[in-house]
Amino acid sequence: MTLPIASVPNGTVTSAKGFSAGGVFAGIKTPGPDKKDLGIIYSEQPCAVAGTFSQNTIISSTVVLDQERVGTDKTVHAVVVNSGCANTAVGEQGMIDAKEMTKLAAEHLGVSEEQTLVSSTGVIGVEIPMALMREFIPQIEVTADTHGGNEFAKAILTTDKRTKEIAVSFDVDGVTHTVGGVSKGSGMIHPNMATMLAYVATDAKVDSAFLQSTLSEAVKLSFNQIDVDGDQSTNDTVLLMANGEAGGSEISGGDEASETFAEAVRQVCEFLAIEIARDGEGATKLIEVTVDGAASDDDALLASRSCAASMLVKTAVYGRDPNWGRIFMAVGKAEIKLDEAKIDCYVNDIQIVAEGKGISYNVQSVVSALGGDEVRLRVALNIGDGYGRAWGCDLTEEYVVFNSAYTT
Incomplete structure (x- = not known):
């Protein structure tokens, strides 16, 4: 049995309490109306974090770094993301640049570099233009409103025709918990992850191990069940962050609240996955x-x-x-x-x-x-x-x- 789960109007990744986000245009991609290519999600409170990543044997340095920083009992404050350049197959420079991006974002937000994650998406074999990162990461203004989530959603797009955002909520003992998410993806999409990035944020307090098992099961039923063109990417990342800002008891499995939380995460992931398939490059159906x-x-x-x-x-x-x-x-x-x-x-x-x-x-x-x-x-x-x-x-x-x- 699960508790009732409601859709949040105009839901996005910042719908969960304590999360803010923003995006800017740094010039990594060609310019266009309201185009962004660099964004940040931030939580003032440290977040328990879970992740799933590309199963390709060639992966971006950003994926390698995030895998090192995501795990049981580890916490994060932020993730910085660029689009237009994958930071993949560029040798040792890829890891140097990935770490510097987290350092720049951490300094901008006043948090630890080790508690900052990074993602990149775009063309493979091209180095990150770090001069632009040094100039524009400090200019990203993060806000806790819908606008901040929308700006971040725009910043992570590549060939996508539209943003992909959602949030749902449920009540436990009079406390409202929210799960919000955002994703990108349109091509190089194949089961077992794809050229896709997805970020899910919740204000629930969640046990770290349960958070990871919840995400893994949700990804199995959603992102790993979509296909656009049969090609698997090098940069795929799905992150689930929980900051506990809603208050209430810890969610750790084995009860109605935990089942409801898992179902809410699954619903968010399924919606984002379906929107990626719907937005496939050249697709009409x-x-x-x-x-x-x-x-x-x-x-x-x-x-x-x-x-x-x-x-x-x-x-x-x-x-x-x-x-x-x-x-x-x-x-x-x-x-x-x-x-x-x-x-x-x-x-x-x-x-x-x-x-x-x-x-x-x-x-x-x-x-x-x-x-x-x-x-x-x-x-x-x-x-x-x-x-x-x-x-x-x-x-x-x-x-x-x-x-x-x-x-x-």
């Missing part, structure tokens, strides 16, 4: 894939992810082609336990396959369903109770054109 009746939840998660990531499924959705054979192929290549003769398949609740075989249906109705902004694919395996969902987007000519000239 969000694809949601549900697999139910699997032998286990893990099988269902794997199969739904395989289908959402399939290039052939993506192109079929883009072309409004009810080619259910591609869906079968994608589920089958997940190599999970199934019985082909028991599989049912649906497009936006219209059944097109029963017991492993195509059935008579109104083709135009399915074509029309595939023309919507959101396309729901459901595969019922009918051999167990396993359930999983994944999200992707269609693959269009615009994606190819955009990425063929990304750096030129």
